[in-house]
Amino acid sequence: MTLKLSRRSDIPMFRALDILREANARAQKGEDIKRLGAGLPCFGVPQPVLDYAKDVIDRDPRQTYTEALGMTLVRDRIALYYRDRYGINFNYERVAITAGSSGGLSMAFIAAFDPGDKIGICTPTYPPYRNIINTLGLIPVEIQTSAETDYQPTAALLEKCGEKLDGLVICSPSNPSGTMLSESELNKICQWCDANGVRLISDEAYHNITYAEPAQTAAKFTDNAIVLNTFSKYFAMTGWRLGWMVLPPEMTDRIKKLSESYFVSPTTISQHLAYKVFDHMDVLDGYVAYYKKNLDILKAELPKAGFKKLSNVKGAFYIYADIHNLTNDSEEFCRRMLGEARVSMTPGLDFDVARGHTTVRICFADDTNDIIEACRRLQDWQK
Numbered sequence: 001m002t003l004k005l006s007r008r009s010d011i012p013m014f015r016a017l018d019i020l021r022e023a024n025a026r027a028q029k030g031e032d033i034k035r036l037g038a039g040l041p042c043f044g045v046p047q048p049v050l051d052y053a054k055d056v057i058d059r060d061p062r063q064t065y066t067e068a069l070g071m072t073l074v075r076d077r078i079a080l081y082y083r084d085r086y087g088i089n090f091n092y093e094r095v096a097i098t099a100g101s102s103g104g105l106s107m108a109f110i111a112a113f114d115p116g117d118k119i120g121i122c123t124p125t126y127p128p129y130r131n132i133i134n135t136l137g138l139i140p141v142e143i144q145t146s147a148e149t150d151y152q153p154t155a156a157l158l159e160k161c162g163e164k165l166d167g168l169v170i171c172s173p174s175n176p177s178g179t180m181l182s183e184s185e186l187n188k189i190c191q192w193c194d195a196n197g198v199r200l201i202s203d204e205a206y207h208n209i210t211y212a213e214p215a216q217t218a219a220k221f222t223d224n225a226i227v228l229n230t231f232s233k234y235f236a237m238t239g240w241r242l243g244w245m246v247l248p249p250e251m252t253d254r255i256k257k258l259s260e261s262y263f264v265s266p267t268t269i270s271q272h273l274a275y276k277v278f279d280h281m282d283v284l285d286g287y288v289a290y291y292k293k294n295l296d297i298l299k300a301e302l303p304k305a306g307f308k309k310l311s312n313v314k315g316a317f318y319i320y321a322d323i324h325n326l327t328n329d330s331e332e333f334c335r336r337m338l339g340e341a342r343v344s345m346t347p348g349l350d351f352d353v354a355r356g357h358t359t360v361r362i363c364f365a366d367d368t369n370d371i372i373e374a375c376r377r378l379q380d381w382q383k
């Protein structure tokens, strides 16, 4: 007898990870793949931070659970970071440490919404928003953005969306487009959400990886927003699986209870690393300068391979390219690129189910020499 699998877990596969698997399989067979696919920094956490963590383990090999919302020391360090970085003051009690920002994302949706609630997501979008919304019985409302608004929502676009939203997810700098909301538009969106009773979830995973203006946090403009952040991107700690949230004061207790039941506590050793990594932001800023160099190379070289319409990247490490001149099947295009040019990219369908068949996402967090070689291969391939 075949037993049932839930309908709600039947979500689309994440093509970025699928391409990563295929690129890894090819690399294992000895193929030299240049990776513009999955969004991983090519750097790790600075060495002194690792040394500190080793020392912590030597002193206390047991590494037991921490409090469900994380170590007070680390929550306090994060609150201090918001004071220094954004000029805003709040108590550490509003900070929750999470199992990556992915852990925070699930808890945020559960704490803020009930099944049937309508949540606005702005396409092209980070795909897990849609998947988590669907698995929780919430209703995604896709707000289509375009190159005209830098693939970001505006308060005017939200006003026209035609649905009574219960929640809205924004992401600036954006995955997949690297574009950003201006400070004034972010403020307008925060005010629009407050005025319309919409709970804002602001995914700030790529803050500090910016190439012009620094990104602003929604926490500066409203206490009602759930702010998500991560140690995976700027802090280059992907595998340590740690993130955090800045919560509306009345939500902290709910998140604490959810965290107790879902995770017990965030990973202890990773919290030690997180505490120390704030002392090495000069090294992390060096990583950002490196990504900027990669971006400049791609902006110069990609058009020569036919990738002519690139998003207006101001942060993160992604370019979203409109390639309708090259294909109307981005998935097949990316598979062929991997097989023939040995370069990986992510098909736009991951990010935009309706329009992503003519777009791709290009990640530039990899080694500069590999980026140069990838451009050369793409130019040859498109000759």
Ligand SMILES: Cc1ncc(COP(=O)(O)O)c(C=O)c1O
Pocket: 039, 099, 100, 101, 102, 103, 126, 171, 174, 175, 203, 205, 229, 230, 231, 232, 238, 241, 242, 243
């Ligand atoms: C926009 C965005 N939010 C959240 C995440 C999840 O990051 P993590 O769970 O590693 O903190 C990612 C990862 O790629 C992302 O791009």
